Amino acid sequence: MLFGFSLGSLDTDKERYEPYRYAADKPAEAESAQAGVPRAQPLGYRRPCQDPKGETESDLCAQWKAANAAEDSAFWAQWGFWIAVVGSSFLLWQIMLTREAVEDTGRATEAMRQANRISENAQRAWITLGIEPDHASPYPGGGIYFRINFTAANVGNTEATHFFVKHSVLFQGAGESSNDFATRMLGQVEAWLDKIYEIKTLTVVPAERVVVPWWNDIASKDIPWAKILGPVMGSTPVFLMAAYYRTVSDPDRIQIVWRAWMLHAIDENGDAVHWIEQGKLYRRKDLYGDPFNVCAHHMTCDASLISAD
Structure with missing residues (x-):
């Protein structure tokens, strides 16, 4: 209707002035x-x-x-x-x-x-870490003697170059939270980067598995013993491992993967015991490493930022 009215306005034959x-x-x-x-x-x-x-x-x-x-x-x-x-x-x-x-x-x-x-x-190198507890026995003076095998495997499709590992044993403080303890472990992993030029590196090909044995003793004064059952003293060692390497696809960056495990025991009934008892002998079948975190931690850093000084 509106368009009809509008178009009608264009009719030139319409009277524009009414006659009178x-x-x-x-x-x-x-x-x-x-x-x-x-x-x-x-x-x-x-x-x-x-x-x-x-x-x-x-x-x-x-x-x-x-x-x-x-x-x-x-x-x-x-x-x-x-x-x-x-x-x-x-x-x-x-x-x-x-x-x-x-x-x-x-x-x-x-x-x-x-x-x-x-x-x-899918084409780069990937390093996974593991731990194989082998032995824990009494050490003179109330300490512990350990034999632990740290493992690293390249599950990727290319070589991992400039590869080396570092490891240590730590103990969580009595008043130290899990987050604070994890932060302390991260600080240790970063501090190990300063040793990058002091360690002989190697190349790990795909599917290769590297075993790093660690045999050492820890004095009683360095172990935070605590009473667990009556007079029985126990403690929970935490083993920290970090691997450093480079990939073929990104050779200018250092890849870092680290993980920690709590060393637990298995009693005569096959049940897990969350400590190592002072003065007791443990063999391979009596020990297992319980991951401190479910997943490993991955980081990278620019290789040019790490100097030999």
């Missing part, structure tokens, strides 16, 4: 006509802007033209509004399509990066 009967400029003529006095010439229909007679018809013509101009202005304003609405709709649609295209491109780029990371990780 001529009214004489002289009031006497109009009064005579109203009184029924016959005139020599009948009044005809005229348009206001066709040869206007006098000031009144000129004013009427001007008003009529102003009204027509206002009507035309309203008509084109109406069309301008609908054209703007249609244009804005197309612009909004284009913006939505552009945004969707950008999001699709971003997702495709991230998927490509993820695929590259997966491909690179």
Whole structure:
């Protein structure tokens, strides 16, 4: 209906000025006509802007033209509004399509990066760590003598170069939380980096397993013994191991993996005992390493930041 009205406004044959009967400029003529006095010439229909007679018809013509101009202005304003609405709709649609295209491109780029990371990780060297407790026996003065085998295996598809390992035995303090103890172990792992130029490194090929035996004794004064069952004293040693190496795909960075295990015992009934008893002999079947954390920790650092000084 709105468009029909608008299009109708464009009809050039439509009367833009309503015809009306001529009214004489002289009031006497109009009064005579109203009184029924016959005139020599009948009044005809005229348009206001066709040869206007006098000031009144000129004013009427001007008003009529102003009204027509206002009507035309309203008509084109109406069309301008609908054209703007249609244009804005197309612009909004284009913006939505552009945004969707950008999001699709971003997702495709991230998927490509993820695929590259997966491909690179599948081809690089990966070192896993393990522990094999072999022996724990009394040492003179109340200490303990240990024989532990630390293991490292390359489960990746390429060589691990510049490989070396470090290990130590630690004890968690009586008032030390697990988080604080883990932070202390991390500090030890980072401190070992200073020894990188003092240790002979080697290359570990895929599927190769390296065994690092550790035989050592710990004096009683260095072990935080605690009463566990009556007069029986016990303690829980924690063995820390870290491996440092580089990969073929990223030779300028040092890969670091570290892990810790609590040394626990197995009693005569096969039950786990979360301590090592002072003065007792343990063989391989009596010991097992319980991971301090479920997963190993992985870190990297820029090899150029490690100096020989």
